[in-house]
Amino acid sequence: MTNAAMAMTEEGLAEPLLKVNDLRKLYAPGKGVDGVDFELWPGEVLGIVGESGSGKTTLLQCLSGMLTPDSGQIEYTGKQGDKLDIYDITESQRRLLLRTDWGIVHQHPRDGLRMGVSAGANIGERLMAIGERHYGTLRSTGEAWLREVEIDTARIDDLPRTFSGGMQQRLQIARNLVTQPRLVFMDEPTGGLDVSVQARLLDMLRNLVVDLGLSVVLVTHDLAVARLLSHRLMVMRGGKVVEQGLTDQILDDPQHPYSQLLVSSVLTP
Amino acid sequence: MTSAASNHNSDTESDSNGYNFAYLDEQTKRMIRRCLLKAVAVPGYQVPFGGREMPLPYGWGTGGMQVTATIIGQDDVLKVIDQGADDTTNAVSIRRFFARTAGVATTESTLAASVIQTRHRIPETPLSHGQILVYQVPIPEPLRFIEPRETETRKMHALQEYGVMHVKLYEDIARFGHIATTYAYPVKVNGHYVMDPSPIPKFDNPKMHGSPALQLFGAGREKRIYAIPPFTRVESLDFEDHPFEIQGWDQTCEFCGSDHSFLDEVVTDDEGGRIFICSDTDYCNQRFETGARQEAV
Numbered sequence: 248m249t250n251a252a253m254a255m256t257e258e259g260l261a262e263p264l265l266k267v268n269d270l271r272k273l274y275a276p277g278k279g280v281d282g283v284d285f286e287l288w289p290g291e292v293l294g295i296v297g298e299s300g301s302g303k304t305t306l307l308q309c310l311s312g313m314l315t316p317d318s319g320q321i322e323y324t325g326k327q328g329d330k331l332d333i334y335d336i337t338e339s340q341r342r343l344l345l346r347t348d349w350g351i352v353h354q355h356p357r358d359g360l361r362m363g364v365s366a367g368a369n370i371g372e373r374l375m376a377i378g379e380r381h382y383g384t385l386r387s388t389g390e391a392w393l394r395e396v397e398i399d400t401a402r403i404d405d406l407p408r409t410f411s412g413g414m415q416q417r418l419q420i421a422r423n424l425v426t427q428p429r430l431v432f433m434d435e436p437t438g439g440l441d442v443s444v445q446a447r448l449l450d451m452l453r454n455l456v457v458d459l460g461l462s463v464v465l466v467t468h469d470l471a472v473a474r475l476l477s478h479r480l481m482v483m484r485g486g487k488v489v490e491q492g493l494t495d496q497i498l499d500d501p502q503h504p505y506s507q508l509l510v511s512s513v514l515t516p
Numbered sequence: 517m518t519s520a521a522s523n524h525n526s527d528t529e530s531d532s533n534g535y536n537f538a539y540l541d542e543q544t545k546r547m548i549r550r551c552l553l554k555a556v557a558v559p560g561y562q563v564p565f566g567g568r569e570m571p572l573p574y575g576w577g578t579g580g581m582q583v584t585a586t587i588i589g590q591d592d593v594l595k596v597i598d599q600g601a602d603d604t605t606n607a608v609s610i611r612r613f614f615a616r617t618a619g620v621a622t623t624e625s626t627l628a629a630s631v632i633q634t635r636h637r638i639p640e641t642p643l644s645h646g647q648i649l650v651y652q653v654p655i656p657e658p659l660r661f662i663e664p665r666e667t668e669t670r671k672m673h674a675l676q677e678y679g680v681m682h683v684k685l686y687e688d689i690a691r692f693g694h695i696a697t698t699y700a701y702p703v704k705v706n707g708h709y710v711m712d713p714s715p716i717p718k719f720d721n722p723k724m725h726g727s728p729a730l731q732l733f734g735a736g737r738e739k740r741i742y743a744i745p746p747f748t749r750v751e752s753l754d755f756e757d758h759p760f761e762i763q764g765w766d767q768t769c770e771f772c773g774s775d776h777s778f779l780d781e782v783v784t785d786d787e788g789g790r791i792f793i794c795s796d797t798d799y800c801n802q803r804f805e806t807g808a809r810q811e812a813v
Contacts (some may be wrong), residue, residue, distance in 0.1 A: 304724065338671075338675070339675045342675060342677065346679075361662070361683070363662075364683055364684075364686075364687050365687060365690055365691075366692065367686070367690055368683045368686045368687050371683070371686055372679055372680065372683050373679070375679040375680075375683060376677060376678075376679025376680075376681040377679070380682070380753040380754075380755055380756050381756045381757055382686065382689055382756075382757050382758050383757050385686060403690075404690050404691065423600060
């Protein structure tokens with residue numbers, strides 16, 4: 248590696264991709280997100296765990312530009328190193344980010360997919376939205392991504408509703424990754440899938456994250472999923488972050504009483 | 517357009533039969549004119565307007581009639597076509613409506629008309645500067661099929677998020693091997709707004725591009741007005757490797773022998789007999805008469 252390249256990498260590492268400062272979005276006292284700060288670095292997978300109603304999903308919605316917070320800043324470092332305050336930029340810029348630099352994987356594939364159009368069109372939509380106008384290219388990109396997420400390419404013209412739950416979820420991931428985003432938000436990506444399908448999806452996700460150098464914010468209530476995928480973990484309760492640290496550290500040696508409760512509540516077969 | 521004259525018309529025949537000139541009251545016309553001005557200023561943008569009840573059902577051309585009633589003046593000559601024909605029920609009744617309520621001259625000739633209200637077709641005879649083409653539009657929103665929320669579609673128009681329009685065309689190619697959309701084919705107007713050109717066949721799409729005539733679109737049920745000013749860029753959406761194409765026929769018109777106009781297929785018996793005829797009756801008649809004259813000479 249040349250010195251210039253090294254300097255660039257160091258410079259890249261010196262900047263967090265996402266910087267969240269005192270984020271607040273309350274529906275009622277203790278309901279929602281109540282003052283959260285964190286930084287997400289390039290290539291990092293951040294897991295957010297906590298019980299239902301702890302504000303995980305609200306936090307994710309605020310982060311991904313879908314829900315305007317009451318107060319606080321979210322600063323995103325763009326591809327050119329420019330700093331963007333997510334709720335300060337124009338809506339058009341924010342929606343462009345959502346279509347290109349970011350991806351959102353919903354818990355229910357039907358929220359993230361267009362169920363009425365074929366798998367190929369689902370994968371191609373983001374490309375068409377940013378100006379791809381060559382059918383052949385769209386087609387081959389669609390096939391390549393279907394292979395990438397382990398779906399038979401012969402099914403490119405089938406509607407997503409004819410797919411199994413696991414396949415729909417994989418299609419949703421392909422649809423998001425096609426524009427090579429740098430940051431992906433995932434809300435319970437394995438929810439509602441049986442364990443063997445879950446394992447396969449997790450395996451695929453882990454490979455994709457490493458291969459593409461994705462940064463991921465992963466919301467889950469499944470500690471096993473969090474342990475497998477995430478580097479760092481935040482435990483949320485009542486809208487606040489009660490503990491954060493390296494995943495293994497938190498799961499093996501939880502300090503906060505709630506984290507201890509959470510870790511000890513996991514069923515082992 | 518001599519709309520100013522229509523404001524003071526106390527001695528016209530239409531006043532004596534109890535209706536204001538061209539049926540609509542002057543305040544409504546004023547409101548619609550303001551919407552029309554805005555629509556012309558922002559080509560392809562759908563302007564909401566306070567649609568009025570017309571004495572015929574939604575879907576029969578109430579939007580187009582309100583626009584016609586608003587722009588028509590005493591000196592205008594009106595032509596009404598339905599599927600290209602001057603003699604179908606809808607065309608005849610709308611033409612008679614304006615003849616009775618506005619007392620304007622009507623015609624079947626495209627060349628003689630100053631205002632043409634149409635459903636489904638643009639006349640084959642090229643339009644000229646000064647003519648106004650009024651379309652009756654059933655569904656003005658081209659994004660509706662993929663996005664049911666009005667708030668969202670407006671945002672998509674404002675931010676030019678038109679990727680989904682190509683999703684529709686992609687689906688066509690994936691299923692049928694070619695773009696199978698044949699009518700209401702989406703167009704981009706003046707490089708910004710994607711517009712549904714009402715259910716005209718895509719055969720007529722190229723005629724909208726750079727047309728010297730003013731084109732106005734009225735949707736009565738959805739209460740939207742939009743417009744293409746004269747000499748405006750109108751591009752049909754397509755893919756680089758599947759370019760936009762218009763329909764063609766192997767047959768020619770049974771009456772006038774035209775091989776370049778839009779043809780309707782007419783079943784003549786129950787033994788598979790069928791003929792093809794021009795859908796634009798005025799154009800067909802003109803060609804037929806000139807042809808007959810030439811033969812006589």
